[in-house]
Amino acid sequence: MTFRVCFFKPANTLTPALQERYAANRTAVVRQLHHSESAPALSLDVTLVVNGIPTASAELKNTLTHQGVQEAMQQYRTDRNPSDLIFRARTVVHFAVDPHQVYMTTRLARDTTRFLPFNQGSGGAGHKGGAGNPTTAAGYATSYLWEQVWQRDAWLDLLGSFVHMSDIGGERVTLFPRYHQWHAVRSILAATLRDGAGTNRLIQHSAGSGKSNTIAWTAHRLSRLHGGDDTPIFDKVVVITDRVVLDRQLQDTVAGLEHTPGTIVRVDKNSAQLRDALSGHAARIVVTTLQKFPVVAELAADVVGSRFAVLVDEAHSSTSGEAMKKLQEVLSAAEIAAIPPEDLGDPAVDEGVDLGTDVIAHSAAARRAQQNLTYIAFTATPKPKTLNTFGTKIPGAAGERDTYEPFHLYSMRQAIEECFILDVLASYTTFTTYFKLVSTAPDDPEVPVDKARAEMARFISLHPTNLRAKAEIIVEHFRGKTRGKINGHAKAMVVTRSRLHAVRYKQEIDAYIREKGYDVGPRPLHALVAFSGTLDHQGVTYAEATMNGFKEGELPSRFATDEHHLLVVAEKYQTGFDQPLLHTMYVDKKLANVKAVQTLSRLNRTHPGKTDTFVLDFANTVEEIQDAFAPFFETASTLAVDPNDAYTMQHTLMAAHILDPDEMDIAVRALLSGQASQQKVVYAQLGRAVERFVARDDHDQQAFRDTLTSYVRAYTFLAQVMTWTDRDLERLYLFGKALLTQLPHAETDPMPLVSDQVELTHLRTALTAEEENAALSEGDDTPGDPLPGAGKGGQDPLVDKLSALVERLNDKFGVGTTDADKVWFEQQRLEIEADDELRVVALHNSRDAFDLVLRERVPHHVANRQAENGKMFDLFFNQPRFQQLVLEYLSETYDTFRGDTTA
Numbered sequence: 001m002t003f004r005v006c007f008f009k010p011a012n013t014l015t016p017a018l019q020e021r022y023a024a025n026r027t028a029v030v031r032q033l034h035h036s037e038s039a040p041a042l043s044l045d046v047t048l049v050v051n052g053i054p055t056a057s058a059e060l061k062n063t064l065t066h067q068g069v070q071e072a073m074q075q076y077r078t079d080r081n082p083s084d085l086i087f088r089a090r091t092v093v094h095f096a097v098d099p100h101q102v103y104m105t106t107r108l109a110r111d112t113t114r115f116l117p118f119n120q121g122s123g124g125a126g127h128k129g130g131a132g133n134p135t136t137a138a139g140y141a142t143s144y145l146w147e148q149v150w151q152r153d154a155w156l157d158l159l160g161s162f163v164h165m166s167d168i169g170g171e172r173v174t175l176f177p178r179y180h181q182w183h184a185v186r187s188i189l190a191a192t193l194r195d196g197a198g199t200n201r202l203i204q205h206s207a208g209s210g211k212s213n214t215i216a217w218t219a220h221r222l223s224r225l226h227g228g229d230d231t232p233i234f235d236k237v238v239v240i241t242d243r244v245v246l247d248r249q250l251q252d253t254v255a256g257l258e259h260t261p262g263t264i265v266r267v268d269k270n271s272a273q274l275r276d277a278l279s280g281h282a283a284r285i286v287v288t289t290l291q292k293f294p295v296v297a298e299l300a301a302d303v304v305g306s307r308f309a310v311l312v313d314e315a316h317s318s319t320s321g322e323a324m325k326k327l328q329e330v331l332s333a334a335e336i337a338a339i340p341p342e343d344l345g346d347p348a349v350d351e352g353v354d355l356g357t358d359v360i361a362h363s364a365a366a367r368r369a370q371q372n373l374t375y376i377a378f379t380a381t382p383k384p385k386t387l388n389t390f391g392t393k394i395p396g397a398a399g400e401r402d403t404y405e406p407f408h409l410y411s412m413r414q415a416i417e418e419c420f421i422l423d424v425l426a427s428y429t430t431f432t433t434y435f436k437l438v439s440t441a442p443d444d445p446e447v448p449v450d451k452a453r454a455e456m457a458r459f460i461s462l463h464p465t466n467l468r469a470k471a472e473i474i475v476e477h478f479r480g481k482t483r484g485k486i487n488g489h490a491k492a493m494v495v496t497r498s499r500l501h502a503v504r505y506k507q508e509i510d511a512y513i514r515e516k517g518y519d520v521g522p523r524p525l526h527a528l529v530a531f532s533g534t535l536d537h538q539g540v541t542y543a544e545a546t547m548n549g550f551k552e553g554e555l556p557s558r559f560a561t562d563e564h565h566l567l568v569v570a571e572k573y574q575t576g577f578d579q580p581l582l583h584t585m586y587v588d589k590k591l592a593n594v595k596a597v598q599t600l601s602r603l604n605r606t607h608p609g610k611t612d613t614f615v616l617d618f619a620n621t622v623e624e625i626q627d628a629f630a631p632f633f634e635t636a637s638t639l640a641v642d643p644n645d646a647y648t649m650q651h652t653l654m655a656a657h658i659l660d661p662d663e664m665d666i667a668v669r670a671l672l673s674g675q676a677s678q679q680k681v682v683y684a685q686l687g688r689a690v691e692r693f694v695a696r697d698d699h700d701q702q703a704f705r706d707t708l709t710s711y712v713r714a715y716t717f718l719a720q721v722m723t724w725t726d727r728d729l730e731r732l733y734l735f736g737k738a739l740l741t742q743l744p745h746a747e748t749d750p751m752p753l754v755s756d757q758v759e760l761t762h763l764r765t766a767l768t769a770e771e772e773n774a775a776l777s778e779g780d781d782t783p784g785d786p787l788p789g790a791g792k793g794g795q796d797p798l799v800d801k802l803s804a805l806v807e808r809l810n811d812k813f814g815v816g817t818t819d820a821d822k823v824w825f826e827q828q829r830l831e832i833e834a835d836d837e838l839r840v841v842a843l844h845n846s847r848d849a850f851d852l853v854l855r856e857r858v859p860h861h862v863a864n865r866q867a868e869n870g871k872m873f874d875l876f877f878n879q880p881r882f883q884q885l886v887l888e889y890l891s892e893t894y895d896t897f898r899g900d901t902t903a
Helices: 016-023 069-079 085-089 143-149 152-161 179-195 211-224 248-256 271-279 290-302 322-331 333-337 346-350 359-367 384-390 412-417 449-461 464-482 499-516 544-548 552-559 593-603 622-633 644-655 661-673 676-694 698-721 727-740 802-813 824-833 836-844 847-864 870-878 880-890 893-902
Strands: 027-034 043-050 053-060 093-097 102-105 164-168 171-175 201-205 236-241 264-266 285-289 308-313 373-379 392-394 403-405 408-410 428-439 446-448 491-496 527-530 534-537 540-543 566-569 582-588 614-617 758-772 799-801
Touching (some): 043 152, 053 069, 069 093, 179 211, 179 408, 201 211, 211 373, 264 271, 271 290, 308 322, 322 359, 333 359, 359 727, 373 384, 428 464, 464 566, 464 582, 464 758, 491 499, 499 527, 499 534, 527 544, 644 698, 661 676, 661 727, 676 727, 698 727, 836 847, 836 893, 847 893
Parallel strands (some): 201 373, 236 285, 236 308, 264 285, 308 373, 428 614, 491 582
Antiparallel strands (some): 043 053, 392 403, 428 758, 446 799
């Protein structure tokens, strides 16, 4: 026998009996409810009752009488018995309320009860602002709680569609939405009911916003959403991610909400699952990766339904690529076939295009925005291209360009101020490496300035002395400042600029740990490394698994244990890696824009005992990092893209007379045929274009290559935001993409290998900003540009003499260096050679006698430079093997002293 204590609102009005049952629900607000069997005299200020069952409680405070939400929360912690029936098995949430703020909890646990903010944000729900609530002329800043959330229909909807039980860490807990989650979902539903299918929306919700739950609630509500005609607005809801490894948390969250068996399909095995889910009638929500769609593109005609909501997790510019085109081919087959010829551009009309036979026109049509698809994209860091594709258009004032903004916002600023994430800029330390080089090239060749500068920077960054010094700083800082954090469980990440840097850093860190004896004892220190694939360097092959001693897939779980403490990475685990024990990051890589935010945000996760974070940066200034964070701190916006950029680049490319329209047509038709036998046709047409390309001079070749590269990168994005389809632009994209793989590189003289042409003579790594509070107080509202510099070809590279470039670098990075700042061994040699007493000994005694005196004098010289070389000082006096190595090296000064006399 089934006994229902509440009837929730049906999705449509087709069954009057369900409407009547919903209307029969009795809701009430009870004041001063005496609730406790353990203390009958106690009462709750407010209790929300549905059909006689208490569903929520609230304690109300008045700040005019010097009581606020803090006192309300304390009352719950001290005066409310969690064992009472009303708290143990009836109410799902408890509110602490005063005229300015609201907090809530779903579980009372005496002193350990954790309350979360349930506020709109200082700028209003979904808008720019920080913690708190906006003031209102109507009176109470918290009136939204009873006017919106506690309103009868809204409260019943919240209980029926949002509240559910979930297993977290082996414990059964009640999930109740935070205010921004509830408001975002309801705003999406209201806008969809108003506008119907075909309108895209971007949700900018910060890390720490509970995005997986918001996506799950949105998917469930959209799958049941009916229009005024009582028909579903969407036939299916597809939740996608562009990550190859599907987000397990997202899958589990979506499937964890109450649903009819079979209506939610998690595609976590193979493309056959996706095929069956899309071609069957049962599945209403499909959770999959973006990469599965190309495999089932040929099944477009078998898809059940015509209108789809596509929820994109972690949306960014890659959603304008070929995989998104395949998704649209699968979900919009009928709409693509129905596009009239006049929408394909004038050239297509002149040719009498038939989408059924013209594969190029069909390819172009599949790329454009489709009215049967509604994209709802979620990200914390929307790039300008992402905003143009999914954002809300804001018309510009007279003479100004339109802009795009998020549909709904929960900002990084609000998440930090509400303590859902930590501010990674609050403690920022920077070091600067000062150095001097000398050119040893006998002929002083001319070199491309930019390439040579980058190569010299790489040479310096990989120099053993440089890596050794930084490894010391990292290890000693971790031992002295980080290891004791988070109750002794804190971990750190070392971010490097390449796989080779990661390998060398791991080797230097391990060597330093061994030399100091930090790898043994009661609390041994160990490092891991993470990079993709294998690296061949100087005849040795390196791989993550062999360097760590276990399989690559085991790294996240191994790093989570107390056995490992430092993780050296190169383009891996810098995004999407959720390890709350990460406290410190050592950065030796240039970071900018979204990459800086995503990388440093690995530290922002909260954890019991974690009260702060720390960044030590060898490569960036505080100001550079602040500039990177500013556009995403509050709200992101971008200028509307100008589709004419595509035509500008097309005109430039065709005017070069390297491309022939007929050859392009033949090649692209062969490409789109998908037949291996047609490859020879493709190569034949590409070969003709290559012949014309190589006949041009170097300048024209570079200009053409640069423009074609810009066009190929921009087109897939532009095609999604254009309201029309141009067959010729599609043809140029497909042919150009293939042609770029065949164009020979310019035959210029190879740049001399920098490591063979320059020598590092001085090196000093100096502290430039110590634990600086770089936290932002406001963001940067300047709209971004989705295609900066679009259509502009490359410029001739600057060249200069190697010696001149070395001199300019020394002027910039050698400030304050002296002979005493030479790399350490050379530094000590200078000291010894300046010792007149040792010179006398060398001139009048044997080498054995000289070595005896040298052994006595070297510690004196090392000690004299203790202030500048404290770490090397410690190594010399604490490691006998190292001391012996130094003495053997400095013994060569005997020959120097005697050679000076005989010269």
